[in-house]
Amino acid sequence: MTDVCMIIGGPQGGGIESAGQVALKTVVVKGFNVIGTREYHSNIMGAHSYFHLRFTEKPARALRIPVDLVIALDAESAFTHMWDISTKSYFVYDADSQDQEVSKIPSMESSLKRRVKEALAPKGGATVGSAVKFVEEKGAVPVGLPLKSILKKVSDETASPLSAIAKTVNIIGLAAGLYLAGVEYDYIAKGIELQFGNRPKVLKPNLVAARIAMEYVESSFGKQKALPNGPHRGRSRMLASGNDVVAMGKVLGGLTFQTFYPITPSSDEAFYVEENMYKEDVNGSKISILVLQAEDELAAINLALGAAAAGARASTSTSGPGFSLMNEAISMGVMAEIPVVISLWMRAGPSTGIATRQGQQDLLHAIFSGHGDTPKIVVASGDHREAFFDAIKAMNWAEEFQTPVVHLLDKYLASTVAVLDEWELDVSNVELSRGKREDSPGSEYMRYEITEDGISPMAPLGKVPMLISSLEHDEHGHVTEDPVDREEMVAKRARKWETIARSIPEEEKLVLHGDPEARVTIISFGSTKQIILSAMEELERRGILTNFVQFRVLSPFPAETAKKLLSRSEVLIGVEMNFQDQLSFLLRAHTGIYVPHRVRKVNARPLYDTEVVYAVEKIVREGAKEVVVSGGA
DSSP states (O other), X not given: OOEEEEEEEEETTSSHHHHHHHHHHHHHHTTOEEEEEXXXXXXXXXXXXXXXXXXXXXXXXXXXXXXXXXXXXXXXXXXXXXXXEEEEEEEEEEGGGTTOBGGGOTTSOHXXXXXXXXXXXXXXXSBHHHHHHHHHHTTOEEEEEOHHHHHHHHHHXXXXXXXXXXXXXXXXXXXXXXXHTTOXXXXXXXXXXXXXXXXXXXXXXXXXXXXXXXXXXXXXXXXXXXXXXXXXXXXXXXXXXXXXXXXXXXXHTTOOEEEEOOOTTXXXXXXXXXXXXEEXXXXXXXXXXXXXXXXXXXXXXXXXXXHHHTTOOEEEEEEHHHHHHTHHHHXXXXXXXXXXXXEEEEOBOSTTOBTTSOOOOXXXXXXXXXXXXXXXXXXXXXXXXXXXXXXXXXXXXXHHHXXXXXXXXXXXXXXXXXXXXXXXXXXXXXXXXXXXXXXXXXXXXXXXXXXXTSXXXXXXXXXXXXXXXXXXXXXXXXXXXXXXXXXXXXXXXXXXXXXXXXXXXXXXXXXXXXXXXXXXXXXXXXXXXXXXXXXXXXXXXXXXXXXXXXXXXXXXXXXXXXXXXHTTOSEEEEEESSTTOHHHHHHHHHHOOOOOEEEEOOSSSOOOHHHHXXXXXXXXXXXXXXXXXXXXX
């Protein structure tokens, strides 16, 4: 069974993203399932960046450490990832950097330098050569590439100056590594063509670089046995990031107005929408989308609210710091009963935190955002398919219930690329709903008419005179401080919330994965889903049968269903990427159920399935109460 996990690392701006994309396309063409993500510093150039990728015949659900292949394009990568290698694996590095000392690398964190020095002190000093000895002792096979010599050959064969082909270093390293993993040149060439095919001046040098690198590896380390093709060879499949699929869902969901202010990791969602603004929705209707970059996040949501009030199907996107600035407008959206979707891409906080890294710390922020009584729908996606359909659902729910909807996502989903089949994004059974639209209101129309379900008919601005503001109001929208009017409007909004709680099916709020009779239950939300599912398979092989309760809709909270699903559990474990155990807090607040065992990851790196396996074993076999996992570079 083919199951290969690899890391390609190098300086930010050194083509690491391109190399990762080539690798993804290569293994998909060869017929494998794949998942991959890029980890990078929040500066623009120079610091270490890496692409972490796994390809397999099975569903590619999660990344893992240790890996089977490290491709270190510079000395910093060699030092950073020397711990990540497994036995019987390959460690590809720049042979010309053997004497490079860790102390001479200005971009490295001082703490990491200290750890490297401590680890390599017994090897005679903190040089790349010592790092190579370190991985060799772990059972890995070092593969030194003379990058300068290979670049010279590429330069000679393409009749190009060295300066023009220096950027092919990423493809040299990647091709050498993939060849060692058993991938033939023809597939690598196809991956390069898919990545660079529209740029002939870039394509040829990279193809030549890949071939020369593979020839060098073959001549120095022997001909490698080719991997058999994967089970999906020849099928038409799609590679997409989390940002991509959310944007696709919005476009197909009838979006007509999208705002944003640039902030990592949400910006790519808006860019994708902008590139596809003239499309058809799921009903086949032609749509034209206005995408607007605002001057700040408060302006972004206020623009979206104004457009929605005028009849547009509107959304905005942001991350934690930007969402903080939206709080006042979120309250207005609840008070004025305006439908808007907010894609909230969580990252490592608090404050600016680590802007390009992973975290799940905004769950409570999403639910309790806004002042006063401001209930709103919060839905959390666990994978790319869910993110796609949740984007459509969020837009339907916003208009059906005339309320802000927060679509909760995170950096890991944003930058992770997965392969999807056409059937996985089938929208043939999806319908778009606009709720109680009143396109021809009469003279007696009342925007906030008191109704049994709490939802009033909504006419767009301009169709009939109406008042919309952030102030308390009567049925017509006139500002009022009358106690009877106030009580009626609070009761109306409360009935709406009850309608929302009843209307969203319980099976959409909460999902049970695995054997219902398992005595060990894991609870979590968001992008930890696939990691936990992958870990459950390994845990079962090790004799621990588990199930997983995935919380999909966090507001309104599915309290009664949660009680039923968790009542049989003997060992209850919460897995979260925050130190406050925010989901466990919500569960106890709504149901009284205490989660006695916690697994946390707070180092701002992705969660790996190997870490979940380790943590659950510690809890089940040793009785641990809290396990903090810390993998990732």
